[in-house]
Amino acid sequence: VSAAQSAVTVYGLMDLGLVHESGGPGGSALKMESGVTAGSRLGFKGNEDLGGGLSAHFQIESGIAADVGGLNQGGLMYGRQAYVGLKGSFGTINLGRQYNPLTNILGTIDPFGEGHEGAATNIVGYASRMNNTIYYTSPSFGGMTADVAYGLGETPGNSSANRQLGLALTYVGGPIYASVLHHRINDATGNNPNKITLIGGTYNFGFATGALSYNVNKDNAGIDSNDTLVGVTIPFGASAVMASYIRHNDKSPLNRDADQFAVGYTYNLSKRTMLYGSYGSINNKNGATFTVGNAIEAGTGDRGLAIGVAHRF
Amino acid sequence: VSAAQSAVTVYGLMDLGLVHESGGPGGSALKMESGVTAGSRLGFKGNEDLGGGLSAHFQIESGIAADVGGLNQGGLMYGRQAYVGLKGSFGTINLGRQYNPLTNILGTIDPFGEGHEGAATNIVGYASRMNNTIYYTSPSFGGMTADVAYGLGETPGNSSANRQLGLALTYVGGPIYASVLHHRINDATGNNPNKITLIGGTYNFGFATGALSYNVNKDNAGIDSNDTLVGVTIPFGASAVMASYIRHNDKSPLNRDADQFAVGYTYNLSKRTMLYGSYGSINNKNGATFTVGNAIEAGTGDRGLAIGVAHRF
Amino acid sequence: VSAAQSAVTVYGLMDLGLVHESGGPGGSALKMESGVTAGSRLGFKGNEDLGGGLSAHFQIESGIAADVGGLNQGGLMYGRQAYVGLKGSFGTINLGRQYNPLTNILGTIDPFGEGHEGAATNIVGYASRMNNTIYYTSPSFGGMTADVAYGLGETPGNSSANRQLGLALTYVGGPIYASVLHHRINDATGNNPNKITLIGGTYNFGFATGALSYNVNKDNAGIDSNDTLVGVTIPFGASAVMASYIRHNDKSPLNRDADQFAVGYTYNLSKRTMLYGSYGSINNKNGATFTVGNAIEAGTGDRGLAIGVAHRF
Numbered sequence: 001v002s003a004a005q006s007a008v009t010v011y012g013l014m015d016l017g018l019v020h021e022s023g024g025p026g027g028s029a030l031k032m033e034s035g036v037t038a039g040s041r042l043g044f045k046g047n048e049d050l051g052g053g054l055s056a057h058f059q060i061e062s063g064i065a066a067d068v069g070g071l072n073q074g075g076l077m078y079g080r081q082a083y084v085g086l087k088g089s090f091g092t093i094n095l096g097r098q099y100n101p102l103t104n105i106l107g108t109i110d111p112f113g114e115g116h117e118g119a120a121t122n123i124v125g126y127a128s129r130m131n132n133t134i135y136y137t138s139p140s141f142g143g144m145t146a147d148v149a150y151g152l153g154e155t156p157g158n159s160s161a162n163r164q165l166g167l168a169l170t171y172v173g174g175p176i177y178a179s180v181l182h183h184r185i186n187d188a189t190g191n192n193p194n195k196i197t198l199i200g201g202t203y204n205f206g207f208a209t210g211a212l213s214y215n216v217n218k219d220n221a222g223i224d225s226n227d228t229l230v231g232v233t234i235p236f237g238a239s240a241v242m243a244s245y246i247r248h249n250d251k252s253p254l255n256r257d258a259d260q261f262a263v264g265y266t267y268n269l270s271k272r273t274m275l276y277g278s279y280g281s282i283n284n285k286n287g288a289t290f291t292v293g294n295a296i297e298a299g300t301g302d303r304g305l306a307i308g309v310a311h312r313f
Numbered sequence: 314v315s316a317a318q319s320a321v322t323v324y325g326l327m328d329l330g331l332v333h334e335s336g337g338p339g340g341s342a343l344k345m346e347s348g349v350t351a352g353s354r355l356g357f358k359g360n361e362d363l364g365g366g367l368s369a370h371f372q373i374e375s376g377i378a379a380d381v382g383g384l385n386q387g388g389l390m391y392g393r394q395a396y397v398g399l400k401g402s403f404g405t406i407n408l409g410r411q412y413n414p415l416t417n418i419l420g421t422i423d424p425f426g427e428g429h430e431g432a433a434t435n436i437v438g439y440a441s442r443m444n445n446t447i448y449y450t451s452p453s454f455g456g457m458t459a460d461v462a463y464g465l466g467e468t469p470g471n472s473s474a475n476r477q478l479g480l481a482l483t484y485v486g487g488p489i490y491a492s493v494l495h496h497r498i499n500d501a502t503g504n505n506p507n508k509i510t511l512i513g514g515t516y517n518f519g520f521a522t523g524a525l526s527y528n529v530n531k532d533n534a535g536i537d538s539n540d541t542l543v544g545v546t547i548p549f550g551a552s553a554v555m556a557s558y559i560r561h562n563d564k565s566p567l568n569r570d571a572d573q574f575a576v577g578y579t580y581n582l583s584k585r586t587m588l589y590g591s592y593g594s595i596n597n598k599n600g601a602t603f604t605v606g607n608a609i610e611a612g613t614g615d616r617g618l619a620i621g622v623a624h625r626f
Numbered sequence: 627v628s629a630a631q632s633a634v635t636v637y638g639l640m641d642l643g644l645v646h647e648s649g650g651p652g653g654s655a656l657k658m659e660s661g662v663t664a665g666s667r668l669g670f671k672g673n674e675d676l677g678g679g680l681s682a683h684f685q686i687e688s689g690i691a692a693d694v695g696g697l698n699q700g701g702l703m704y705g706r707q708a709y710v711g712l713k714g715s716f717g718t719i720n721l722g723r724q725y726n727p728l729t730n731i732l733g734t735i736d737p738f739g740e741g742h743e744g745a746a747t748n749i750v751g752y753a754s755r756m757n758n759t760i761y762y763t764s765p766s767f768g769g770m771t772a773d774v775a776y777g778l779g780e781t782p783g784n785s786s787a788n789r790q791l792g793l794a795l796t797y798v799g800g801p802i803y804a805s806v807l808h809h810r811i812n813d814a815t816g817n818n819p820n821k822i823t824l825i826g827g828t829y830n831f832g833f834a835t836g837a838l839s840y841n842v843n844k845d846n847a848g849i850d851s852n853d854t855l856v857g858v859t860i861p862f863g864a865s866a867v868m869a870s871y872i873r874h875n876d877k878s879p880l881n882r883d884a885d886q887f888a889v890g891y892t893y894n895l896s897k898r899t900m901l902y903g904s905y906g907s908i909n910n911k912n913g914a915t916f917t918v919g920n921a922i923e924a925g926t927g928d929r930g931l932a933i934g935v936a937h938r939f
Contacts, residue, residue, distance in 0.1 A: 014409075015397075030465060032444075040395075051896075057937075058937055060668060067410065068389070068444045070391065077688070077695070077697045078697075082660075131694045154656070156650065156652035269369065270363050270369075272361055273363060300469065309369075311370075311371055313371065327684040344758065353708075355670060377708055379722040381758065382723040382755070383702050582680070621721070624683075
């Protein structure tokens with residue numbers, strides 16, 4: 001039973017839902033999943049004031065596969081986040097395993113917050129986190145901040161192999177959130193970067209928040225594509241309804257385009273506990289293989305329906 | 314160093330003992346084991362009042378193999394328990410990895426609480442926990458409660474494959490604890506369930522508590538067997554003595570019967586810390602292969618002797 | 627968010643640094659490492675007063691590979707420490723996975739505390755921890771304490787196989803810390819122990835602390851060697867400078883001698899947070915293969931340079 005001494009906050013989230021996946025090659029399945037709206041987790045964090053405007057902080061977060069008693073993030077114990085950092089008038093600098101800028105920014109734009117059966121990440125992007133990373137965030141200048149994330153490749157004799165770099169410029173002010181970012185991940189030879197460039201944002205109209213983003217991708221094989229997201233969140237009382245449409249435009253000769261349409265609903269039992277439901281559907285063209293997943297599971301088919309409960313602590 | 318903010322209780326148990334196993338094919342061994350009387354563990358749990366008689370709760374529990382610095386439950390990080398739930402006038406409903414009803418009920422009947430070198434689970438039953446499980450417990454009606462546990466099989470295209478269902482009816486009142494339960498686990502084709510039906514209970518005579526249970530089993534191959542347990546717990550001051558006899562009656566032509574006899578002793582240094590000792594012996598007939606284990610280890614032979622210390626926090 | 631009930635202290639350390647390794651077969655590499663000065667960790671510990679001078683305690687510690695979100699100690703979840711114990715007028719007795727006496731004592735003598743790019747463990751000794759261990763520490767008699775650590779081999783039919791035993795006698799008084807220890811680890815047949823015998827200590831001159839140790843080794847194959855360490859720590863204000871020289875003398879016909887020289891610097895931003903830098907270099911002779919590592923990483927080459935930040939909580 002925990003003591004009251006000083007500096008560690010123990011926190012987390014338990015999200016368990018029933019998900020019906022259909023349209024996959026193996027047939028339909030009803031599953032219990034841990035982390036439909038956001039990954040179930042147990043975390044530890046703290047902050048120390050060092051004086052003179054300087055402070056130190058840390059965060060350690062483990063992903064919980066509560067359906068089976070295991071770990072998310074491919075079995076990594078501290079797979080969600082694990083970093084230490086310093087904050088001062090120069091900004092914030094963190095060292096360790098961290099979210100990349102795309103995840104932070106797309107997660108803010110996406111009405112589903114990269115979760116539910118409508119996660120933007122079903123269509124857009126790549127791995128959410130970076131290892132061996134130095135992440136710098138500037139102070140806010142009139143609402144504008146810059147992010148620079150540099151992930152070491154750690155390959156002996158080839159410092160550019162597997163190296164990655166993310167850059168973002170974000171404005172927050174009044175009803176507006178807007179961001180432009182570029183991210184690139186070198187391959188194992190140090191060349192042929194997988195690149196993504198995104199511009200997007202949200203606008204709070206009061207009765208609803210609209211979301212819009214556009215990104216262009218070039219993968220390691222040099223294949224071009226782009227994605228367009230349009231979304232909306234409508235809060236009313238303790239409830240909210242979300243919807244989004246994402247169009248993937250494959251510019252290669254294979255022309256493997258896809259569309260995702262999703263709707264969701266949340267009902268807050270309290271500030272910490274909510275019930276939720278969502279439905280997502282993907283239309284894959286010319287053999288595209290996108291699947292409807294959520295915050296944790298990649299999904300197995302082109303349709304997904306989820307209901308569940310999420311409890312923060 | 315932990316903070317005093319609100320809602321998480323950190324708790325656990327460290328049980329380390331010296332166990333002498335004998336009668337096994339490889340010869341005798343003296344071992345240090347983590348979880349003789351009950352599995353060593355670190356847990357996190359909490360509760361939130363949602364108003365109107367409704368509350369939310371969660372529990373996350375990791376099994377500690379403190380002898381070697383690893384994990385129990387086959388290496389699962391949160392292998393003991395991981396669930397979220399809601400409680401109201403309708404009862405309690407939990408989602409996640411949980412104990413099955415048999416473990417909850419047999420653990421209450423067994424004088425050794427499914428631990429020590431006399432654990433009833435050396436002879437009776439199967440895996441203690443269920444994945445992907447919806448567990449409903451009714452309110453108490455005059456001391457009577459009902460449990461329904463449903464574990465999803467999650468097999469695409471075959472919803473009955475690997476599915477399991479547990480049902481129990483339990484009465485608690487005055488000196489009496491009594492329960493009847495049925496549990497069945499389908500095989501990978503969705504048929505040939507492994508079934509167990511148990512009736513049992515305890516009666517507190519004041520100077521001692523008597524325990525009695527009887528269960529019939531039918532395994533996936535259709536082989537019948539039954540088990541009878543008779544046990545007693547005698548407390549005196551800070552000490553207690555426990556003893557049990559279990560008879561396994563194999564109804565197949567192989568007639569692989571077995572008997573287990575065990576005695577144990579506990580001495581409470583405080584409400585949280587105890588010293589313990591126990592001895593168990595199994596008489597295997599016609600090639601039966603039961604082994605004397607405890608709360609965590611399956612054991613290697615037909616005799617086991619343990620002494621140790623268990624400290625709750 | 628953690629509660630204020632009683633008995634568990636949550637604590638830890640996050641140490642992340644940039645390490646440049648050179649002189650290895652694969653070429654140079656710049657890496658982010660988790661645990662340069664001391665392993666990054668998350669721990670839980672507590673103490674219970676049992677009355678009459680007796681108390682119970684426990685400690686559970688997980689090593690964090692924060693650079694990649696995983697675990698140190700070869701993937702063991704509770705790989706740093708996991709034990710329960712009792713303390714009384716008789717001394718302290720702990721059961722579980724624990725540091726061996728060599729790690730405890732050499733870590734006190736070594737100016738680098740077995741961390742930084744000058745860890746004495748780059749040259750001296752073996753695995754830091756013992757499984758299945760009963761560790762007894764005597765009360766202090768005029769500053770003198772004795773340690774006995776016994777690790778069970780747990781091999782059926784051969785109780786001496788893989789068994790280990792550590793013995794130490796340590797004096798602490800005024801400016802003096804001095805210790806003599808012997809440790810032996812049997813091989814899988816129960817014979818040919820790997821043995822180490824060490825004498826060493828530190829003396830606090832006020833402006834600086836000097837360190838000196840000498841140990842003789844005999845490995846499982848019967849090969850003799852010895853190591854000599856000379857070191858110094860010079861504190862000034864919030865800073866400290868450390869340096870050490872270690873000479874490994876291989877007495878086998880191969881004569882694979884080696885020398886390590888290392889310097890380090892620490893600057894305390896607070897009692898809990900420090901910046902650090904260190905450099906170590908090894909001169910391997912006749913094909914010796916020692917590498918410059920630190921508290922966690924073994925290193926890949928004969929030179930290492932590190933800078934970073936360590937934050938305790």
